[in-house]
Amino acid sequence: MDFSVEPEFARRMDADDPLAALRERFVIHDPDEIYLDGNSLGRLPRPVMDALRDAVERQWGQRLIRGWNEGWIHLPRRLGERIAPLIGAQPHEVLVSEGTSINLFKLALAALRVRPGRHKIVSDVFNFPGDLYILQGIVDLLGEEYRLELIPSRDGVHIHPDDVAAAIDEDTALVALTHVAFKSAFMYDMQAVTEQAHQAGALMLWDLCHSVGAVPLELNACDVDLAVGCTYKYLNGGPGSPAFLYVRADLISQLQSPLWGWFAAARPFDFDLDFIPVQDISRFRAGTIPVLSMLALEASLDVFSGVDMNALRARSVQLSEYLLYLADQWLLPLGFEVGSPRDPARRGSHISLRHSEGFRITRALIEAPPPKVRVIPDFRAPDNIRLGISPLYTTFEEIYRALSRLREIVETGEYEAYSAERQAVT
Numbered sequence: 001m002d003f004s005v006e007p008e009f010a011r012r013m014d015a016d017d018p019l020a021a022l023r024e025r026f027v028i029h030d031p032d033e034i035y036l037d038g039n040s041l042g043r044l045p046r047p048v049m050d051a052l053r054d055a056v057e058r059q060w061g062q063r064l065i066r067g068w069n070e071g072w073i074h075l076p077r078r079l080g081e082r083i084a085p086l087i088g089a090q091p092h093e094v095l096v097s098e099g100t101s102i103n104l105f106k107l108a109l110a111a112l113r114v115r116p117g118r119h120k121i122v123s124d125v126f127n128f129p130g131d132l133y134i135l136q137g138i139v140d141l142l143g144e145e146y147r148l149e150l151i152p153s154r155d156g157v158h159i160h161p162d163d164v165a166a167a168i169d170e171d172t173a174l175v176a177l178t179h180v181a182f183k184s185a186f187m188y189d190m191q192a193v194t195e196q197a198h199q200a201g202a203l204m205l206w207d208l209c210h211s212v213g214a215v216p217l218e219l220n221a222c223d224v225d226l227a228v229g230c231t232y233k234y235l236n237g238g239p240g241s242p243a244f245l246y247v248r249a250d251l252i253s254q255l256q257s258p259l260w261g262w263f264a265a266a267r268p269f270d271f272d273l274d275f276i277p278v279q280d281i282s283r284f285r286a287g288t289i290p291v292l293s294m295l296a297l298e299a300s301l302d303v304f305s306g307v308d309m310n311a312l313r314a315r316s317v318q319l320s321e322y323l324l325y326l327a328d329q330w331l332l333p334l335g336f337e338v339g340s341p342r343d344p345a346r347r348g349s350h351i352s353l354r355h356s357e358g359f360r361i362t363r364a365l366i367e368a369p370p371p372k373v374r375v376i377p378d379f380r381a382p383d384n385i386r387l388g389i390s391p392l393y394t395t396f397e398e399i400y401r402a403l404s405r406l407r408e409i410v411e412t413g414e415y416e417a418y419s420a421e422r423q424a425v426t
């Protein structure tokens with residue numbers, strides 16, 4: 001595709017794209033605020049507002065405890081069935097409960113228990129630190145023979161397939177990787193890596209936090225054993241919305257969650273004194289669920305109805321390639337570097353632009369008073385400005401305006417007015 005630096009080009013791309021209308025399914029409170037952080041917290045889908053009003057006024061306000069039998073109790077499975085088609089899984093292989101960190105703990109420990117005699121967990125240096133902490137905690141819990149080995153990166157952007165192959169061996173029980181890296185957006189070949197893990201006799205666990213909702217996923221076709229992922233990023237489930245987990249059908253009854261919660265029991269309301277786990281995916285539930293967050297998530301998934309994930313991915317790639325085109329024309333001469341893979345097949349749906357003044361530039365993007373356009377990306381140390389592309393609602397014109405602002409901020413030295421002091425959440 002031939003891009004152009006003219007603003008009319010962006011407007012024409014939006015006007016000609018049938019998927020651009022999906023943006024109307026979201027609340028856009030200020031069209032002059034450009035939100036490029038949907039990979040951290042997705043925008044508010046319109047159907048959520050009515051659903052939450054009903055959840056509070058009618059379901060909680062009027063139905064009270066009866067709500068549990070009127071549907072709340074089945075939310076973890078019901079939502080799992082809604083997420084299954086987005087990840088290429090069968091409806092009974094997916095469950096929504098707790099958060100990603102906790103689901104990772106449950107599945108990783110369950111996996112290690114069925115690979116006795118093997119003591120290595122393989123992950124990589126790009127993994128989300130929170131995932132690595134969970135894995136480190138598991139190693140600490142299991143004792144000295146266990147260890148976590150991290151696949152290195154040669155260039156800070158990609159992981160080389162040879163380095164993956166070198167790390168997985170006969171002692172490997174579990175390969176636990178994030179499919180799309182949170183910083184560089186590097187994306188693994190899921191099929192190839194899963195096959196490598198299986199050839200060595202290890203189980204494969206993918207974290208899909210930065211893929212689901214933006215990248216088509218085929219867990220069954222890739223023969224993936226286990227997966228976890230959050231719902232508040234490209235799935236737009238709302239702040240702190242509960243996460244999902246996936247266990248391949250034949251493994252469900254073989255694996256046992258280390259958290260023997262009462263909702264994982266075969267008959268929770270028998271209040272039996274001894275734990276007998278249920279046989280289906282609900283055996284990975286723990287305790288009482290956050291019903292309001294789950295109802296918000298359920299309504300948020302409506303925005304995916306009728307959406308072809310391959311078409312959505314094509315839009316994400318086109319928006320990303322356009323962003324890179326503008327970065328090449330305008331930003332690289334100003335000291336920026338591209339911190340994401342150039343090959344779209346190896347890249348998720350965000351682009352990291354690196355600059356030594358990245359933090360202050362990010363502040364200028366977010367804080368500059370009107371009439372300047374406000375742009376909201378996020379910043380990941382030491383120098384990554386992450387620009388998230390949510391193909392359901394990000395437009396070409398927004399990319400154009402955001403990159404124009406980046407150019408202006410650096411060209412004029414506008415960022416020098418901002419201090420380098422950090423806030424708690426960047």
Ligand SMILES: *Cc1c(COP(=O)(O)O)cnc(C)c1O
Nearest residue numbers: 099100101128178182207209230
């Ligand atoms: C966002 C993210 C998480 C978040 O985990 P929580 O338990 O929801 O805090 C975990 N892993 C990855 C790869 C993420 O991108």
